[in-house]
Amino acid sequence: MNQLRVIILSCLVSFLLIPFTVTVAENTPNNSMLLSETEINQKIETLPEWTTDGKVISRTFEFKDFVTAIDFVNQLVAPAESAGHHPDLAISYNKVTVSLTTHDAGGLTALDFSLAEKISQLAN
Template identity: 45%
Template sequence: MAQQTLLSDTEIADALTELTHWARSEDSIVRTVTAATFPAGIELVRQVAEAAEAADHHPDIDIRWRKVTFTLSTHSAGGLTAKDVALAHEIDRLAARPA
């Protein structure tokens, strides 16, 4: 597997201008989605799991009733990479779909 290049602070800030639902938390970016129902939140997690598997890049996911929190970081690189930004965009796309 090719080594991922860490993003600079400027590149992360630039990415977050487009990822308006995400916030930086140390070496990760985090977003919480509030689903309409608990099953809708689980369905979002299922869809994200498929996208993550296809990208071979897996978020940390915390489910609390209707609130689903996604945390992205490229652990093997020790921080944020382009893979995190790409998966964040995909999560945003999936979260915007009607339930």
């Protein structure tokens, strides 16, 4: 009899938890969700020297010579690969312009900003 009570009570608790679980899941921001203009403006504030047109963020890094610039490019391969996210790169002698956007989402997502932060740290 007691076992039956426990089973019934467990079922009841589980059913009560379903709407709660669904609500939490719906309101948890996904890394691949497009950011709003307000979110983009907030996030770009935290990334000095990065600029945006609302669809892409980019920054030009300047180094003492070509070899140092290429060394920087090589260093960003590992964080890009581990994020499964890849910047567009333009190399001009001692300058590297890094551009990030989420092609799959058609604009900027949290992924772009987190990789931008990691790339900025490499240049310090």
